[in-house]
Amino acid sequence: xxxxxxxxxxxxxxxxxxxxxxxxxxxxxxxxxxxxxxxxxxxxxxxxxxxxxxxxxxxxxxxxxxxxxxxxxxxxxxxxxxxxxxxxxxxxxxxxxxxxxxxxxxxxxxxxxxxxxxxxxxxxxxxxxxxxxxxxxxxxxxxxxxxxxxxxxxxxxxxxxxxxxxxxxxxxxxxxxxxxxxxxxxxxxxxxxxxxxxxxxxxxxxxxxxxxxxxxxxxxxxxxxxxxxxxxxxxxxxxxxxxxxxxxxxxxxxxxxxxxxxxxxxxxxxxxxxxxxxxxxxxxxxxxxxxxxxxxxxxxxxxxxxxxxxxxxxxxxxxxxxxxxxxxxxxxxxxxxxxxxxxxxxxxxxxxxxxxxxxxxxxxxxxxxxxxxxxxxxxxxxxxxxxxxxxxxxxxxxxxxxxxxxxxxxxxxxxxxxxxxxxxxxxxxxxxxxxxxxxxxxxxxxxxxxxxxxxxxxxxxxxxxxxxxxxxxxxxxxxxxxxxxxxxxxxxxxxxxxxxxxxxx
Amino acid sequence: xxxxxxxxxxxxxxxxxxxxxxxxxxxxxxxxxxxxxxxxxxxxxxxxxxxxxxxxxxxxxxxxxxxxxxxxxxxxxxxxxxxxxxxxxxxxxxxxxxxxxxxxxxxxxxxxxxxxxxxxxxxxxxxxxxxxxxxxxxxxxxxxxxxxxxxxxxxxxxxxxxxxxxxxxxxxxxxxxxxxxxxxxxxxxxxxxxxxxxxxxxxxxxxxxxxxxxxxxxxxxxxxxxxxxxxxxxxxxxx
Numbered sequence: 001x002x003x004x005x006x007x008x009x010x011x012x013x014x015x016x017x018x019x020x021x022x023x024x025x026x027x028x029x030x031x032x033x034x035x036x037x038x039x040x041x042x043x044x045x046x047x048x049x050x051x052x053x054x055x056x057x058x059x060x061x062x063x064x065x066x067x068x069x070x071x072x073x074x075x076x077x078x079x080x081x082x083x084x085x086x087x088x089x090x091x092x093x094x095x096x097x098x099x100x101x102x103x104x105x106x107x108x109x110x111x112x113x114x115x116x117x118x119x120x121x122x123x124x125x126x127x128x129x130x131x132x133x134x135x136x137x138x139x140x141x142x143x144x145x146x147x148x149x150x151x152x153x154x155x156x157x158x159x160x161x162x163x164x165x166x167x168x169x170x171x172x173x174x175x176x177x178x179x180x181x182x183x184x185x186x187x188x189x190x191x192x193x194x195x196x197x198x199x200x201x202x203x204x205x206x207x208x209x210x211x212x213x214x215x216x217x218x219x220x221x222x223x224x225x226x227x228x229x230x231x232x233x234x235x236x237x238x239x240x241x242x243x244x245x246x247x248x249x250x251x252x253x254x255x256x257x258x259x260x261x262x263x264x265x266x267x268x269x270x271x272x273x274x275x276x277x278x279x280x281x282x283x284x285x286x287x288x289x290x291x292x293x294x295x296x297x298x299x300x301x302x303x304x305x306x307x308x309x310x311x312x313x314x315x316x317x318x319x320x321x322x323x324x325x326x327x328x329x330x331x332x333x334x335x336x337x338x339x340x341x342x343x344x345x346x347x348x349x350x351x352x353x354x355x356x357x358x359x360x361x362x363x364x365x366x367x368x369x370x371x372x373x374x375x376x377x378x379x380x381x382x383x384x385x386x387x388x389x390x391x392x393x394x395x396x397x398x399x400x401x402x403x404x405x406x407x408x409x410x411x412x413x414x415x416x417x418x419x420x421x422x423x424x425x426x427x428x429x430x431x432x433x434x435x436x437x438x439x440x441x442x443x444x445x446x447x448x449x450x451x452x453x454x455x456x457x458x459x460x461x462x463x464x465x466x467x468x469x470x471x472x473x474x475x476x477x478x479x480x481x482x483x484x485x486x487x488x489x490x491x492x493x494x495x496x497x498x499x500x501x502x503x504x505x
Numbered sequence: 506x507x508x509x510x511x512x513x514x515x516x517x518x519x520x521x522x523x524x525x526x527x528x529x530x531x532x533x534x535x536x537x538x539x540x541x542x543x544x545x546x547x548x549x550x551x552x553x554x555x556x557x558x559x560x561x562x563x564x565x566x567x568x569x570x571x572x573x574x575x576x577x578x579x580x581x582x583x584x585x586x587x588x589x590x591x592x593x594x595x596x597x598x599x600x601x602x603x604x605x606x607x608x609x610x611x612x613x614x615x616x617x618x619x620x621x622x623x624x625x626x627x628x629x630x631x632x633x634x635x636x637x638x639x640x641x642x643x644x645x646x647x648x649x650x651x652x653x654x655x656x657x658x659x660x661x662x663x664x665x666x667x668x669x670x671x672x673x674x675x676x677x678x679x680x681x682x683x684x685x686x687x688x689x690x691x692x693x694x695x696x697x698x699x700x701x702x703x704x705x706x707x708x709x710x711x712x713x714x715x716x717x718x719x720x721x722x723x724x725x726x727x728x729x730x731x732x733x734x735x736x737x738x739x740x741x742x743x744x
Contacts, residue, residue, distance in 0.1 A: 349594040351557075351588070354583075504592075
């Protein structure tokens, strides 16, 4: 009975949080992608195989982030209101944890059911014959659910024991990247052990692509339960880990009391205000570390595919910037913009800010700081590229347009900065804008593939960095970028001017 | 003719269909220490936020320091004010001194002003500690320091003695009393305790359920046999 009571309390707590909206959003996004890609192949005989092949691949991209964001939202409301010290006086940490766990499990079940339903719906919309067995759908649903639950178990630990929710979402984004990346490696046990990779290792459809004829065929394989079994093992281990950690947890003072060394006189720091407010924030390191990560992967990718990548320095450039453009840059800008606004959204800080500065200067300050660090990061990417080229003893000349790409890339990235500054201003939650940045990066990829280069800030950046050898038209690029930057800065300023200041939320 | 620093005319603010502040007419004489009184939830903070342009009125207007408050004049007006609204705001990961430096930069002040502010509210010894480690009372002092920096013409303090210990309350009380003389500023302090306002203010406004029920010199309120506390309770009791 206690369980039911706890569960209904949990439902009350999550009231008006619109948690399922995140899931509905991802199901719609996936439908949109499938529809966009295959609407021309209406009535395809093997359409159902295509569906069962594409969904897990998309899931490995989207679901790690979404499940991470979801787990974080479940816990964030306790951390934000500092509720744990109160809650622990009438319930145990373990009960609190597992009530949320069950709530999450049921929500994820709803997600999987919605996704299965969306697949049937899409098959109808695309006139694919539905000649698959019920077992296929059941296996797909089961594998997806178990994988999601494994990720959820990881994220519950991260979000429950860590107040700072940036950790969870970073792991989610990294996991999504790992999952997608591992799907394109030759299959091995390693992938099955990696929970993020198991959306793809549970595939029962294989894509057979003939490089010569450029034709693809779908091949139906036997169900492979090994990934699911390994995942169930992971879940068991994670639950045990959670139990042990819950046993040792309590409400401790958030920080140890230590007294700083007293300095004699008051001296004013030279740093601009916006940079001062982000002192010690981990967001800075992302701009240094992530390009290194991207460069290492890019270099190995280049060396691994040297027989196809024959353009020398340019090929290396494409490999180096591949993940940066579509994945990393939007996300780290999103995280930085989130951090730069979070300090103001906290407590009553917005009162201070708004009584001391004009909306114009507030927005320009935040935008300027974000642009500055982003620009430095792009220069850092270039430096790493040159360094990697030297290390692999690349011959030939550097791409002619490199300097131009970098300049345009920097300006293009400012468009993303302007957009994220606006999003993080109006959405006071930290996680959602980061997820938007993540989805934006992928949408940018989609826009590039469909030829809408100038449509989104993300594709403007991709276009500028010349990741795929589309040459940008100077005028169109400058015009769209300037328009995009101006639009979102003006929207931010108008928002600050017009809207009532909100505090303590 | 008295000169007023703030005048509101039929000021209204709604949340949904309900009025948080309704047809409020308030006038603060220049140089006064104005006690803004009312029970919890009466609309004190909302009124103060309206005065500073932090929220937009749904009716009526605010004239402050000789200008009408609107988005285009907000910043010019706020530059001449200092305020502590709701609970104090702070950047917890920065030290007390760094927090005041940020305010100093906004107000174009220097190191001496930071030092003076720290000393005024007795935080100088703890200036190098992170604010998240401050106690509630220390955060409150920091908030007051932010409001006083730069000696603004108008100082608005929302329940300034919240969370302070008796010694602290006494100290802040003395500080607030000395402001008009030292800075030449007009001070507005809100409180739900008449006994507290009584010791600092010379002019009071009493608000209940979003409406002004008394405004005038404190001395006039004190007439008659009833104690001030009784007068206040009588005025604000459930109608």
